[in-house]
Amino acid sequence: MHEGTGSTSVTGGVRGHGFSTLAIHAGQEPDPLTGAVVPPIYATSTYKQDGVGGLRGGYEYSRSGNPTRTALEASLAAIEGGSHGFAFASGLAAEDAILRGLLAPGDHVVIPDDAYGGTFRLFDKVAAKWGLRYTAAPLTDLASAMNADTKMVWVETPTNPLLNIADIEQIADLAHRSGVTVVVDNTFASPYLQQPLALGADIVVHSTTKYVGGHSDVVGGAVIVNDDELAEKIGFHQNAMGAVGGPFDAFLTLRGIKTLGVRMDRHCDNAERVAEYLAGHPKIAEVRYPGLATHPGHDLAGKQMKRYGGMVSFRHKDGEQAALDVCGRTEVFILGESLGGVESLIEHPGRMTHASVVGSALEVPADLVRLSVGIEDADDLLADLRQALG
Structure with missing residues (x-):
């Protein structure tokens, strides 16, 4: 074999x-x-x-x-x-x-x-x-x-x-x-x-x-x-x-x-709270999370997924520099590439994970921030985003 x-x-x-x-x-x-x-x-x-x-x-x-x-x-x-x-x-x-x-x-x-x-x-x-x-x-x-x-x-x-x-x-x-x-x-x-x-x-x-x-x-x-x-x-x-x-x-x-099952449930719990908080924040232009009813793929995701996952992306109303500033101000969210770990991560795709697609048809918005929401206490994650967004 x-x-x-x-x-x-x-x-x-x-x-x-x-x-x-x-x-x-x-x-x-x-x-x-x-x-x-x-x-x-x-x-x-x-x-x-x-x-x-x-x-x-x-x-x-x-x-x-x-x-x-x-x-x-x-x-x-x-x-x-x-x-x-x-x-x-x-x-x-x-x-x-x-x-x-x-x-x-x-x-x-x-x-x-x-x-x-x-x-x-x-x-x-x-x-x-x-x-x-x-x-x-x-x-x-x-x-x-x-x-x-x-x-x-x-x-x-x-x-x-x-x-x-x-x-x-x-x-x-x-x-x-x-x-x-x-x-x-x-x-x-x-x-x-x-x-x-x-x-x-x-x-x-x-x-x-x-x-x-x-x-x-x-x-x-x-x-x-x-x-x-x-x-x-x-x-x-x-x-x-x-x-x-x-x-x-x-x-x-x-x-x-x-422990994948129990971890994913906690990732999802926390991501849902983060997405809801960001969706109501005055500095956020758009939140990309399938668990939000406003997401264009919400119904389909609900059909083929058990829950909506631990990844959340958002666009800052004030553009690229403001997005970069948020990435640099978080304390619980660690600035780093990769995703899916127990710790929460924040990154700027245009400058980090997706730098290889700059100038191509796959280029991502410059004001985009990606979060890998970990399994920490949700209240601490929300407080960290609150201070980072100012």
């Missing part, structure tokens, strides 16, 4: 249980030798073989498979409702494996016109040189962006950083009529709030650095699929390209997964 492919299927006796039960138990059965309830960190690069080709448990070399990573991959597949999980060294490594594992020079991909800056950079500065073509388009108008060479539609929902909502089921139905593969970046929602495979997506990708890991202490990525053929191709490229995380990375990510 592990040699040469890296593929990990969901196993064990926990199918059919609720999300948090799966998050705690799937792929993490007590160690048969010691009874340890947490999967050990297998800090090894190679494995003794019982004769040529005689692999114990299918392991030969830790790029191809490592027991700690196997546990993580089984857990990831289970919480996303998939059959095969693959863990990578970063979210962008996971995205790269999808592009080069499934596409060829000359193929065309439709991406969101407000995609994450790192995803755009991967398409525009790396994959384009390899011969891949792409069109950035509103995913509400997918049909006009597809052509005879389109092989894949890349979806973010909610998007980063504008928090737009895409209709996964509708996009999948339209794309599949033309034999086009649908990839959903589920990083912002997390598997707890949204299940793209159940809505018709073919592939789910994550930066597990974010909500899945949840503690800002490990970098990682993931790909989850149900289709065996897709799994074989992704697994081959995972092994052939070698962008896998180490066993300690897998251990930390597994630890984060165990």
